[in-house]
Amino acid sequence: MSVTMESCNCVEPPWPADELLMKYQYISDFFIALAYFSIPLELIYFVKKSAVFPYRWVLVQFGAFIVLCGATHLINLWTFGMHSRTVAVVMTTAKVLTAVVSCATALMLVHIIPDLLSVKTREIFLKNKAAELDREMGLIRTQEETGRHVRMLTHEIRSTLDRHTILKTTLVELGRTLALEECALWMPTRTGLELQLSYTLRHQNPVEFTVPIQLPVINQVISTNRAVKISPNCPVARLRPLAGKYMPGEVVAVRVPLLHLSNFHINDWPELSTKRYALMVLMLPSDSARQWHGHELELVEVVADQVAVALSHAAILEESMRARDLLMEQNVALDRARREAETAIRARNDFLAVMNHEMRTPMHAIIALSSLLQETELTPEQRLMVETILKSGNLLATLINDVLDLSRLEDGSFQLEIRTFNLHALFRELLNLIKPIASVKKLSVLLSLAPDLPEYAVGDEKRLMQIILNVVGNAVKFTKEGSISITAFIEKSESLRDPRAPEFFPVPSDSHFYLRVHVKDSGSGITPQDIPKLFTKFAQSQSLATRNSGGSGLGLAICKRFVNLMEGHIWIESEGLGKGCTAIFIVKLGIPERVNESKLPFVPKVPTIHGRTNFPGLKVLVMDDNGVNRTVTKELLVHLGCDVTTVSSGDECLQVVSQEHKVVFMDISVPGNTDRVTKENCLRLGMDGVILKPVSVDKMRSVLSELLDQQVVFGAQ
Amino acid sequence: MDVIVQLQAQFVEYTTSLYREGFLDDQFTQLQKLQDESNPDFVVEVVRLFFEDSEKLLNNLATALQQQCVDYKQVDAHVHQFKGSSSSIGAQRVKNVCVAFRNYCEEKNLEGCLRCLQQAKHEYYLMKSKLETLFRLEQEILAAGGSVPMMT
Numbered sequence: 001m002s003v004t005m006e007s008c009n010c011v012e013p014p015w016p017a018d019e020l021l022m023k024y025q026y027i028s029d030f031f032i033a034l035a036y037f038s039i040p041l042e043l044i045y046f047v048k049k050s051a052v053f054p055y056r057w058v059l060v061q062f063g064a065f066i067v068l069c070g071a072t073h074l075i076n077l078w079t080f081g082m083h084s085r086t087v088a089v090v091m092t093t094a095k096v097l098t099a100v101v102s103c104a105t106a107l108m109l110v111h112i113i114p115d116l117l118s119v120k121t122r123e124i125f126l127k128n129k130a131a132e133l134d135r136e137m138g139l140i141r142t143q144e145e146t147g148r149h150v151r152m153l154t155h156e157i158r159s160t161l162d163r164h165t166i167l168k169t170t171l172v173e174l175g176r177t178l179a180l181e182e183c184a185l186w187m188p189t190r191t192g193l194e195l196q197l198s199y200t201l202r203h204q205n206p207v208e209f210t211v212p213i214q215l216p217v218i219n220q221v222i223s224t225n226r227a228v229k230i231s232p233n234c235p236v237a238r239l240r241p242l243a244g245k246y247m248p249g250e251v252v253a254v255r256v257p258l259l260h261l262s263n264f265h266i267n268d269w270p271e272l273s274t275k276r277y278a279l280m281v282l283m284l285p286s287d288s289a290r291q292w293h294g295h296e297l298e299l300v301e302v303v304a305d306q307v308a309v310a311l312s313h314a315a316i317l318e319e320s321m322r323a324r325d326l327l328m329e330q331n332v333a334l335d336r337a338r339r340e341a342e343t344a345i346r347a348r349n350d351f352l353a354v355m356n357h358e359m360r361t362p363m364h365a366i367i368a369l370s371s372l373l374q375e376t377e378l379t380p381e382q383r384l385m386v387e388t389i390l391k392s393g394n395l396l397a398t399l400i401n402d403v404l405d406l407s408r409l410e411d412g413s414f415q416l417e418i419r420t421f422n423l424h425a426l427f428r429e430l431l432n433l434i435k436p437i438a439s440v441k442k443l444s445v446l447l448s449l450a451p452d453l454p455e456y457a458v459g460d461e462k463r464l465m466q467i468i469l470n471v472v473g474n475a476v477k478f479t480k481e482g483s484i485s486i487t488a489f490i491e492k493s494e495s496l497r498d499p500r501a502p503e504f505f506p507v508p509s510d511s512h513f514y515l516r517v518h519v520k521d522s523g524s525g526i527t528p529q530d531i532p533k534l535f536t537k538f539a540q541s542q543s544l545a546t547r548n549s550g551g552s553g554l555g556l557a558i559c560k561r562f563v564n565l566m567e568g569h570i571w572i573e574s575e576g577l578g579k580g581c582t583a584i585f586i587v588k589l590g591i592p593e594r595v596n597e598s599k600l601p602f603v604p605k606v607p608t609i610h611g612r613t614n615f616p617g618l619k620v621l622v623m624d625d626n627g628v629n630r631t632v633t634k635e636l637l638v639h640l641g642c643d644v645t646t647v648s649s650g651d652e653c654l655q656v657v658s659q660e661h662k663v664v665f666m667d668i669s670v671p672g673n674t675d676r677v678t679k680e681n682c683l684r685l686g687m688d689g690v691i692l693k694p695v696s697v698d699k700m701r702s703v704l705s706e707l708l709d710q711q712v713v714f715g716a717q
Numbered sequence: 718m719d720v721i722v723q724l725q726a727q728f729v730e731y732t733t734s735l736y737r738e739g740f741l742d743d744q745f746t747q748l749q750k751l752q753d754e755s756n757p758d759f760v761v762e763v764v765r766l767f768f769e770d771s772e773k774l775l776n777n778l779a780t781a782l783q784q785q786c787v788d789y790k791q792v793d794a795h796v797h798q799f800k801g802s803s804s805s806i807g808a809q810r811v812k813n814v815c816v817a818f819r820n821y822c823e824e825k826n827l828e829g830c831l832r833c834l835q836q837a838k839h840e841y842y843l844m845k846s847k848l849e850t851l852f853r854l855e856q857e858i859l860a861a862g863g864s865v866p867m868m869t
Binding site: 627628629632635636638693 | 743744747748750751753756759762763766767769770798801802804805806807
């Protein structure tokens with residue numbers, strides 16, 4: 001602004017104008033005016049563009065101020081020469097306005113500038129804040145990365161159950177995540193006194209370094225579950241010769257707890273007192289001037305924990321696999337043992353069966369022939385001898401049966417043959433068998449059956465007979481004089497029990513009853529000590545052995561087993577030597593549903609149903625000296641279901657025949673063709689029938705039917 | 718398929734002819750009835766037994782009849798055996814010869830016996846070849862995958 005304002009007196013200047021000076025002033029004023037006009041325009045333009053500027057009013061003021069100044073200068077251009085009064089007025093107005101505005105602006109600035117300054121400070125503050133946030137973001141991101149690394153590491157480590165893979169993977173992943181120079185794992189040796197370098201990251205074949213475990217630095221690391229910075233010079237960190245001039249990077253070590261199954265206890269985890277630890281050593285690159293950051297240390301600690309868990313899992317898995325293998329081995333061994341045992345039992349049974357058959361055949365011969373011999377004329381000495389032979393033979397036969405029975409009873413392969421039978425008749429038969437023997441010894445035998453004893457019962461008749469015979473037989477054997485009394489009745493719950501077997505409690509039901517039999521004798525009695533031994537096989541006490549018992553000691557043992565199979569109990573009571581004894585047994589028998597007397601003879605023969613078409617299991621003996629005929633007849637009978645034995649001569653026939661053979665076919669060669677005569681002769685000799693060859697299947701069938709039905713063959717054929 | 722049908726027809730025709738000509742009788746049918754899955758070769762085995770037995774018997778008979786002093790009881794015993802086996806097989810013609818043979822034995826007619834022996838041999842060998850043919854036919858049918866038709 002031009003300070004030198006010339007007065008507008010319209011007085012001619014005192015000196016003739018310096019034209020040059022005037023010209024310069026003229027030009028300068030013009031340019032000033034231009035500038036003064038363009039500045040606000042620029043301001044307006046930029047403000048319009050920015051649209052954020054909060055001080056519009058200020059700008060307007062400034063604008064006005066500048067415009068007015070410009071206007072003043074512009075108007076000044078006219079005042080250089082002669083100018084009219086209007087111009088002077090305009091000039092004055094402009095100047096006045098300018099003065100006003102500028103003063104106003106000056107006053108406004110007093111308020112505005114502090115504001116503007118505070119804006120600046122706020123701006124600086126925000127910038128700082130933004131920088132801080134940036135830093136924090138960076139940190140968070142780093143942490144998140146770390147977390148991701150940990151997860152990935154954990155996943156890698158836990159994805160395998162193989163211990164070596166776990167450890168190797170740990171080192172590899174840690175090395176990668178943290179960009180380590182070297183990573184090493186030291187495992188405790190078996191003795192626990194040293195640490196051995198087991199795995200490294202970069203070294204391909206780690207030398208078998210060991211370090212004593214009691215080093216202070218190691219103790220320091222082991223005593224805490226945090227990762228500890230250790231010196232690069234300590235033994236565990238000196239894995240490779242120093243590269244020389246470079247500063248080795250910082251080293252961190254952390255403990256890894258190792259779980260061994262023997263000291264694993266669920267309540268102790270994770271604070272176990274005598275734990276084994278491995279040491280993980282991590283080295284930063286040697287020339288990087290990197291430092292261990294907090295989050296990296298955390299990562300290392302987390303990883304160490306995960307590794308411990310993974311290793312424990314691996315250990316448990318190993319253990320369970322081992323246990324399973326052991327079990328499998330044991331199973332195999334057990335299976336083998338079982339099969340061997342089964343084979344042994346089978347072999348024994350086969351042996352027994354064969355021996356049984358082999359022994360029975362000559363036994364039969366001896367018994368049969370001795371009986372026959374008895375019927376002939378003999379001198380008294382001869383008779384005595386024959387009787388002895390017979391008796392011995394019978395005893396031997398019984399012994400053979402007993403041994404076979406007992407062995408079958410013992411290995412559980414014995415089955416009772418359950419049938420409906422006549423109980424009363426059984427006792428009658430018993431009496432018939434015993435009476436003759438007893439009367440020889442001049443003993444009286446008394447049988448009393450309870451009136452409510454059912455006539456028919458369901459059970460194993462043969463074995464029941466065996467039991468009773470054995471018990472009664474013993475009574476007879478050991479009684480020199482006096483009587484034997486046999487009582488049979490239904491067991492009631494109030495009856496006296498064996499004091500030695502209180503747990504035996506028979507409970508009758510609708511389908512079963514318990515038969516109780518007492519056999520009392522007035523014989524020599526038994527001492528209380530001997531009573532338990534009675535039922536033990538082969539055990540004979542002195543008092544028993546002095547008698548010529550002639551028993552093998554098996555009889556009562558077998559009885560006991562049969563009684564047990566019949567869900568019963570057997571015991572002997574005696575008051576002592578010379579006071580006789582009472583044998584008592586209880587057996588469970590079934591109650592038959594319907595009983596048809598005609599259908600149930602005491603000793604059932606082959607079922608007598610008329611007109612059978614098949615004869616399953618019927619034992620037949622065929623004697624024929626012609627091979628072809630033998631084969632044909634045998635096949636015929638086999639076709640009808642029979643069990644056929646063939647012999648080719650009369651001698652052989654005698655040898656083989658036994659009471660098991662129900663039918664015997666004998667081929668007869670007679671001279672001449674007179675069939676009728678032959679038939680008559682045969683029948684007279686005692687044959688049950690004659691049939692002529694060749695025989696058809698139908699013919700054979702009807703013959704067998706008739707034979708079994710009527711015991712004789714009718715028919716003209 | 719055609720082959721099997723043809724073979725079967727051949728078999729049936731042959732068997733029928735054997736029955737018609739009296740070589741086999743009902744007993745042979747009985748034997749075939751006894752053959753089943755549990756004993757599939759029964760007939761063949763029995764027939765084989767028969768052949769073995771018969772050869773022996775025929776030799777024995779020849780020897781016995783060549784003796785200076787013929788033991789007719791012995792001869793009769795052999796013939797009886799032969800008769801028995803042949804009738805068990807169903808070899809009708811052989812059996813019939815044996816019946817005649819036994820009569821001659823009772824009469825102690827040496828010439829008759831010798832003649833019968835010849836006849837018996839003849840019939841036996843004839844029977845043998847016929848049966849062998851029959852069995853061969855059976856084998857052919859089985860080999861072709863067919864089943865042997867049963868004679869009723």
